[in-house]
Amino acid sequence: MKKFRIALIYNAYEDSQPAEKGDESSLHHLRQMIRGIARGLRRSGHEVVVIPIAGDLSRLQRKLIRLRPDIVFNQYDDVVHGALYEMRIAAFIRMLGYRMTGSPALGLGLNRYKYMALSLLKGAGIPIPHSTVIIERVSDVNGHKWVFPLIVHAAQEHAGIGLDRGSVVHTKKALKDKAREVLATYKQPALVQHFLPGREFNVGLVGGRKIQVLPLAEVDYSRLPPSIPPIMSYAAKWIETSVEYKRTRVICPTKVDAGLTALIGKTAVKAFRAVGGWGYGRVDVRLDEDGQPRVLEVNCNPCLDSGMGLARSAEQAGIDYPHLLQAILKAAFEGPPFDMQLPIFNTKSGGRRPGR
DSSP, rough: OOEEEEEEEOOOOOOSSOOOTBTTEEEEEEEHHHHHHHHHHHTTTTTTEEEEEEEEEEHHHHHHHHHHEEEEEEEEOOOTTTTHHHHHHHHHHHTTTTOBBSOOHHHHHHHOOHHHHHHHHHHHHHHOOOOOEEESSSSGGGSSSSOOOEEEETTTTTTTTOTTTTTTESSSSHHHHHHHHHHHHHOEEOOOOOOOOOOEEEEEEEEEEEEEOOEEEEEOOOOSOOSOOOOOOOOHHHBTTTTHHHHHESSSOOOOOOHHHHHHHHHHHHHHHTTTTOOOOEEEEEEOTTOEEEEEESSSSOOTTTTSHHHHHHHTTTTHHHHHHHHHHHHHHHTTTTTOOOSSSOSSSSSTTOOO
């Protein structure tokens, strides 16, 4: 691949509340990841300029016009509950006329509008958990017949935000209490689903026109005490001092028979394509009572930290970190399909054309 001038963007907004001690989702850890991505890209010979974004898109526009990058490497991730800025940043970059890594605005938006994404998957014939329902008022709980246990999410969050020890409920009262908590705390609807009892897998995907399914990673909850539900909660993901973090592990690669591995991979690719995912992503799948895979979530903007998540699965496929980043760049120049280059803003201030 030729060498490119790359603008690497990320969300530098600092929340007013300091991160809890041991919280690996903090801005400090994000900046460490961004430095790692920049090093990986430079190792392949690319020119990389890191651009933090803290809310003022006019400044971003001016910086991109001055830089005239060949491509924007998009690592913008929301930190404000329910903000849905990820899709807006992506749309803005394309409106400026620059190519961009990863999924387009629609895919990133569906990534956060979980009920809408799950409804789309169901309509496309892709299996999701039973009893997937949106609750906008606590009284909505009375309008459904429930089969417990259920899991209650914040409907527009990601990274485990809103999931805790009380998120798996076994009674109607507990369901109402948790829905009320989500509505009050996150100012957004609650998403309720049947809680699946089976094994849980993270399916890493890389590529544009041709998607490569990476070796499966399994989330192992077997060491958790019975009092803590086996879910990938916020604590299990990020709080290194918590019991959930210490006793939840990811096994990659994991042992799954060939038939089930193929079915999980096929299901993940269909789900990723259905929501408009592109370039790279992760699909979370859990087995139901019959051992059949059901899609929990399609993540169009998963963590790209070296040695973790997607990168860890890629390593098991023989793809080192710089080559993973190269694959992501290659996919960006392939597509997405039908994504017409129609900049709305005037960025012609001399130099190279954006996105070329």
